[in-house]
Amino acid sequence: MPIRFTLETTDAQARAGSLSTDHGDVPTPVFMPVGTQAAVKAATPGVLKDVDATIVLANAYHLFLRPGIDTIEEAGRLHRFMNWDRAILTDSGGYQVFSLADLKKASGDGIEFRSHIDGSLHFFTPETVIDAEVRLGADIIMSFDYCPPYPCTRTQAEEAVALTGKWAARGAAVYGTRIERNGYEQALFGIVQGSVHEDLRRRSALELLEIGFPGYALGGLSVGEEKAQMLDIVEFTASLLPGDKPRYLMGVGTPLDLVESVARGVDMFDCVLPTRNARNGTVFTSSGKLVIRNAAYARDFSPLDPQCRCYTCRQYSRAYLRHLFMAGEILGPVLATHHSLHFYCRLMRDARGAVLSGSFFDWKKRFIDCYTSGEPDVPGASNRARENKEER
Amino acid sequence: MPIRFTLETTDAQARAGSLSTDHGDVPTPVFMPVGTQAAVKAATPGVLKDVDATIVLANAYHLFLRPGIDTIEEAGRLHRFMNWDRAILTDSGGYQVFSLADLKKASGDGIEFRSHIDGSLHFFTPETVIDAEVRLGADIIMSFDYCPPYPCTRTQAEEAVALTGKWAARGAAVYGTRIERNGYEQALFGIVQGSVHEDLRRRSALELLEIGFPGYALGGLSVGEEKAQMLDIVEFTASLLPGDKPRYLMGVGTPLDLVESVARGVDMFDCVLPTRNARNGTVFTSSGKLVIRNAAYARDFSPLDPQCRCYTCRQYSRAYLRHLFMAGEILGPVLATHHSLHFYCRLMRDARGAVLSGSFFDWKKRFIDCYTSGEPDVPGASNRARENKEER
Numbered sequence: 001m002p003i004r005f006t007l008e009t010t011d012a013q014a015r016a017g018s019l020s021t022d023h024g025d026v027p028t029p030v031f032m033p034v035g036t037q038a039a040v041k042a043a044t045p046g047v048l049k050d051v052d053a054t055i056v057l058a059n060a061y062h063l064f065l066r067p068g069i070d071t072i073e074e075a076g077r078l079h080r081f082m083n084w085d086r087a088i089l090t091d092s093g094g095y096q097v098f099s100l101a102d103l104k105k106a107s108g109d110g111i112e113f114r115s116h117i118d119g120s121l122h123f124f125t126p127e128t129v130i131d132a133e134v135r136l137g138a139d140i141i142m143s144f145d146y147c148p149p150y151p152c153t154r155t156q157a158e159e160a161v162a163l164t165g166k167w168a169a170r171g172a173a174v175y176g177t178r179i180e181r182n183g184y185e186q187a188l189f190g191i192v193q194g195s196v197h198e199d200l201r202r203r204s205a206l207e208l209l210e211i212g213f214p215g216y217a218l219g220g221l222s223v224g225e226e227k228a229q230m231l232d233i234v235e236f237t238a239s240l241l242p243g244d245k246p247r248y249l250m251g252v253g254t255p256l257d258l259v260e261s262v263a264r265g266v267d268m269f270d271c272v273l274p275t276r277n278a279r280n281g282t283v284f285t286s287s288g289k290l291v292i293r294n295a296a297y298a299r300d301f302s303p304l305d306p307q308c309r310c311y312t313c314r315q316y317s318r319a320y321l322r323h324l325f326m327a328g329e330i331l332g333p334v335l336a337t338h339h340s341l342h343f344y345c346r347l348m349r350d351a352r353g354a355v356l357s358g359s360f361f362d363w364k365k366r367f368i369d370c371y372t373s374g375e376p377d378v379p380g381a382s383n384r385a386r387e388n389k390e391e392r
Numbered sequence: 393m394p395i396r397f398t399l400e401t402t403d404a405q406a407r408a409g410s411l412s413t414d415h416g417d418v419p420t421p422v423f424m425p426v427g428t429q430a431a432v433k434a435a436t437p438g439v440l441k442d443v444d445a446t447i448v449l450a451n452a453y454h455l456f457l458r459p460g461i462d463t464i465e466e467a468g469r470l471h472r473f474m475n476w477d478r479a480i481l482t483d484s485g486g487y488q489v490f491s492l493a494d495l496k497k498a499s500g501d502g503i504e505f506r507s508h509i510d511g512s513l514h515f516f517t518p519e520t521v522i523d524a525e526v527r528l529g530a531d532i533i534m535s536f537d538y539c540p541p542y543p544c545t546r547t548q549a550e551e552a553v554a555l556t557g558k559w560a561a562r563g564a565a566v567y568g569t570r571i572e573r574n575g576y577e578q579a580l581f582g583i584v585q586g587s588v589h590e591d592l593r594r595r596s597a598l599e600l601l602e603i604g605f606p607g608y609a610l611g612g613l614s615v616g617e618e619k620a621q622m623l624d625i626v627e628f629t630a631s632l633l634p635g636d637k638p639r640y641l642m643g644v645g646t647p648l649d650l651v652e653s654v655a656r657g658v659d660m661f662d663c664v665l666p667t668r669n670a671r672n673g674t675v676f677t678s679s680g681k682l683v684i685r686n687a688a689y690a691r692d693f694s695p696l697d698p699q700c701r702c703y704t705c706r707q708y709s710r711a712y713l714r715h716l717f718m719a720g721e722i723l724g725p726v727l728a729t730h731h732s733l734h735f736y737c738r739l740m741r742d743a744r745g746a747v748l749s750g751s752f753f754d755w756k757k758r759f760i761d762c763y764t765s766g767e768p769d770v771p772g773a774s775n776r777a778r779e780n781k782e783e784r
Contacts, residue, residue, distance in 0.1 A: 038715065042722040045707075046438075067690065067715040075693055075711055083707045279722075298459065301467055315437075315475045319467060323430065323459040330434040330671075330725060 002178065003139065003187040003214060005246045009356055013238065013265040016355035019055075019246055021139040022184035023079060023087045026054045028246065028267040029351050031258065031344040032089060034275060037062050038072070038082040041275050042330075042337040045084050050311060051342040052349070054086055057270045060133050060141075061093020061100075064122075065115050069132045077137030077182065089270075090138040091250070092129050094145040094191075095219070106146075108166065126167035130174045130188070137182050142217060143168040145191040150224040157195035160220070164193045165207035172211050189215040189248065196225050198236050205240040216241045217248040218266070222257070231260050238265035255284055255347055255371060259364050262351050269348070274340035279333040281325045284343045286367075287374050290318075292336065297322045310342035311335075394570065395531065395579040395606060397638045401748055405630065405657040408747040411447075411638055413531040414576035415471060415479045418446045420638065420659040421743050423650065423736040424481060426667060429454050430464070430474040433667050434722075434729040437476050442703060443734040444741070446478055449662045452525050452533075453485020453492075456514075457507050461524045469529030469574065481662075482530040483642070484521050486537040486583075487611070498538075500558065518559035522566045522580070529574050534609060535560040537583040542616040549587035552612070556585045557599035564603050581607040581640065588617055590628050597632040608633045609640040610658070614649070623652050630657035647676055647739055647763060651756055654743050661740070666732035671725040673717045676735045678759075679766050682710075684728065689714045702734035703727075 007017045019026040033040045033048060036059045040048060048056060058078060063069065075081040078088055097103070101113035110125030126144045133141035144167050148160040168190045179186040190208035194200030208216060218237050221230050234249060241247050248268035249261050258269050274284060281292040285305035292304075303313035304321060312321070312335040324332030347367075354363035396412045411418040425432045425440060428451045432440060440448060450470060455461065467473040470480055489495070493505035502517030518536040525533035536559050540552040560582045571578040582600035586592030600608060610629050613622050626641060633639055640660035641653050650661050666676060673684040677697035684696075695705035696713060704713070704727040716724030739759075746755035 037719045037721055038712075039719075039721045039723045042726075044723065044726065066719055067711065071691055071711060071715075074691060075709060081709075081712055083712075299463055299466060317467060317473075319459065319463060320430075320473055320475075323463075327429040327431075327458055329429055329431045330722060331431045331436065333722060334434075334436065334726065 001185065003185050005215065005244065007244055009358075011355045011358055011360040012263070013235070014262050014351070014355045014360045015265060015267055016352045017246065017267055019087075019267075021055075021087045023085060023139055024054060026087055027349075027352055029258075029262045029348045029355075030054060030268050031348045032057045032268065032270040033341055033344075034270050034272050035082065035084075036272075037066070038078060040341075042279060042333045043275070043341060045082075047311075047338050047341070048084070049086075051338070051345045053341065053345055055139075056084060056086070056088055058082070058088060058090050058136070058138065059093055059096060060090045060129060060136060061096040063090075063136060064093070064132055065117050065120075069135050073135045073137075077135070079137060087140070088138040089140040090133050090136055090142065092133060092142045092144040093124075094129075094142075095147045095251070097124060098147055098149075106163075108163070126170040127174050130171040134175060134179055134181055134186060138186065139184070140187050140189060140215065141179075143171045143188060143190050143213075145193060145219055147193065147220045147223070148195060150195065150220075152195060154197065154200075157193075157197055157200050160193050160195070161200050161204045161207075164191060164219075165204060168208055168213075169211050172213070177211070177213050187214040189213055189217050189246075191217040191219040191250070192237055192241075193220045194237075195220060196229055196233055198233070201233060201237045202240055205237060209240075209242070213245070215246040215248060217250050219250050221249065222252045227257070230257075231264060234261050234266060235264035241265075255344070256368065258344070258347060259351060259367060262348075262355075263360070263364060271344075274344045275337050278336035278340040281332065281336065283336050283340045286343075286370055288371055292318070292321050292325050292332070294322070304336075304339050305343070308339065308343065308346075310339050312339040312342075393577065395577050397607065397636065399636055401750075403747045403750050403752040404655070405627070406654050406743070406747045406752045407657060407659055408744045409638065409659055411479075411659075413447075413479045415477060415531050416446060418479050419741070419744055421650075421654045421740045421747075422446060422660050423740045424449045424660065424662040425733055425736075426662050426664050427474065427476075428664075429458070430470060432733075434671060434725045435667070435733060437474075439703075439730050439733070440476070441478075443730070443737045445733065445737055447531075448476060448478070448480055450474070450480060450482050450528070450530065451485055451488060452482045452521060452528060453488040453516075455482075455528060456485070456524055457509050457512075461527050465527045465529075469527070471529060479532070480530040481532040481640075482525050482528055482534065483662075484525060484534045484536040485516075486521075486534075487539045487643070489516060490539055490541075498555075500555070518562040519566050522563040526567060526571055526573055526578060530578065531576070532579050532581055532607065533571075535563045535580065535582050535605075537585060537611055539585065539612045539615070540587055542587065542612075544587060546589065546592075549585075549589055549592050552585050552587070553592050553596045553599075556583060556611075557596060560600055560605075561603050564605070569603070569605050579606040581605055581609050581638075583609045583611040583642070584629055584633075585612045586629075587612060588621055588625055590625070593625060593629045594632055597629060601632075601634070605637070607638040607640060609642050611642050613641065614644045619649070622649075623656060626653050626658060627656040633657075647736070648760065650736070650739060651743060651759060654740075654747075655752070655756060663736075666736045667729050670728035670732040673724065673728065675728050675732045678735075678762055680763055684710070684713050684717050684724070686714070696728075696731050697735070700731065700735065700738075702731050704731040704734075
């Protein structure tokens with residue numbers, strides 16, 4: 001069955017749609033939990049289904065290095081290896097090659113680098129990366145892109161756009177942009193680069209549009225630039241992309257980032273924030289971030305988020321969660337991750353419902369008011385409110 | 393409802409029974425997963441129910457220090473605090489005071505010690521410990537005992553027996569041995585000490601029998617003595633205890649220890665082995681221990697234990713589990729713990745079934761033959777077989 005994106009309705013630039021894959025439908029806007037190494041950290045597939053995640057991420061760079069593409073292919077590809085029968089998206093790992101690996105040589109042909117795990121030497125080309133992603137078997141696979149650092153010179157940004165466009169074309173030339181080698185379709189998405197320069201974003205988008213992908217990603221954002229600037233670039237770039245194709249903002253972001261980006265026309269998100277913060281004892285709630293170890297919660301028997309109906313909030317108190325983190329119990333990260341993934345997935349479901357009912361901007365205002373104001377009746381609320389304001 | 397033990401049948405000294413509590417029935421022989429700090433490490437209550445655990449342990453010493461008895465009582469006691477509606481047993485923490493804390497002064501009255509967490513100074517008496525356990529609210533609470541080190545002099549062992557007997561009587565004098573202060577009955581169990589000396593074990597047992605407890609534990613075993621000697625003491629001590637009361641062997645042990653101890657008349661067990669080993673990447677299987685990181689499993693797509701029907705074995709391969717451990721993913725300990733708890737709980741269910749059908753000793757021989765022989769068709773089996781033999 002071909003992968004198909006249906007744009008159901010819009011509310012100004014905000015969109016509600018659905019991405020159909022052979023591993024289930026993905027209603028959008030959607031948050032994709034990050035399972036870099038073929039596992040969402042501290043969450044079983046049971047938890048992911050409990051929070052109604054419809055698609056998760058994995059990373060081809062990490063999996064190439066460990067356990068290796070051959071192993072996963074032999075296991076019956078990624079869905080079977082990690083016991084996830086819903087949709088999967090693999091990032092190519094372009095970002096990771098530049099940020100994690102010991103880079104030896106980048107050229108028009110590809111990139112030579114040393115593994116961040118064991119120092120072994122490898123060479124990636126757009127062709128080898130696409131081949132690896134096809135063999136991993138994700139429903140959506142990403143082009144191999146060049147993500148420049150921030151800040152970078154205009155020349156660097158131009159080079160990144162040029163290389164990303166060239167590599168996108170070479171990647172698409174391997175098997176096409178809709179790949180039918182595993183008994184189901186895999187869709188290849190292009191990635192728009194261009195740093196914070198509108199003209200370069202436009203140039204990058206036009207190059208990709210000429211190739212013609214079934215979906216487009218916005219890469220190289222939330223890498224250090226100001227929030228307002230990021231949102232401007234998101235809005236500008238989204239406006240360049242075809243309405244009937246999904247738009248994926250890579251590696252972003254906070255709950256406020258997601259809501260603001262939905263308002264600017266983005267459909268798909270991934271970010272390590274909910275899972276990474278949860279493991280460190282900070283969760284997202286409808287009234288802002290909550291630091292579980294806060295002494296104020298030692299005898300607070302209310303749930304993490306009184307507005308939340310997740311497993312953790314239905315069954316456990318802040319006092320118990322705090323105890324788990326103070327005592328170093330693995331159950332702390334497990335329960336906190338369950339909550340924060342539920343929060344992110346529900347946030348996107350709520351946003352979708354609001355777009356469908358034509359009330360997205362009312363809903364967005366109410367959400368932001370609550371999220372940034374803190375709860376007046378909860379210890380530490382004023383601190384959290386302040387923290388959230390700084391976060392913007 | 394009073395806590396009631398029913399001895400259903402015996403097969404030589406092996407017993408099948410049932411312990412009824414207001415938080416459900418506990419069929420015996422039973423393995424009790426260890427939740428020292430009010431959490432079974434890396435296992436949610438959902439996992440514990442999935443492996444059909446009917447009772448879990450917690451530790452009063454640990455909970456007294458963190459988060460404090462007041463906090464748990466205010467939370468609605470232990471069952472509610474940790475979201476576990478089945479039976480709970482609390483160890484008094486006698487063993488932990490002597491093994492973990494910085495001991496300042498032991499006397500007939502009690503023990504002064506410094507917390508292993510923050511060095512704070514505390515004084516435990518048999519009365520304060522029982523009061524703490526009653527407030528924690530477990531269904532079964534343990535007397536405050538004195539567990540001598542091993543090896544120890546005969547004089548030390550005699551002193552431990554004397555102190556344990558005196559403290560058991562003082563503990564029982566506080567609220568009696570069947571306590572009705574929380575709206576359900578809590579049963580106080582006595583603990584037999586006496587190191588490896590039969591006459592001291594007899595003296596200790598007789599002192600406790602005179603007080604009259606609804607259950608008896610065998611303490612101070614598996615602390616360094618030879619396995620054969622441990623099993624002799626288990627058999628001897630069990631023979632001194634009344635047939636109509638449950639017998640609990642504290643802190644023991646390997647799958648073989650459990651099976652051999654059931655053969656000698658023990659009904660209840662707890663041990664950190666399955667959970668601790670699982671977190672470190674070693675699981676128990678029907679053909680012995682399996683070290684998940686073993687390179688032989690890198691492309692082994694069979695389950696951890698082909699004879700196991702647990703969630704982990706139904707859904708995941710050895711190759712995936714190995715990948716999780718090599719990659720440092722929390723999901724590795726979570727899935728390995730799920731398996732090993734299932735293995736221990738099923739082992740005791742199988743033992744019970746065998747006693748009920750009068751075939752315990754046949755079953756025991758088959759189990760041990762398989763457990764110690766390793767699987768001939770599995771990589772690393774010969775190593776595991778050797779390792780298991782050494783373990784005895």
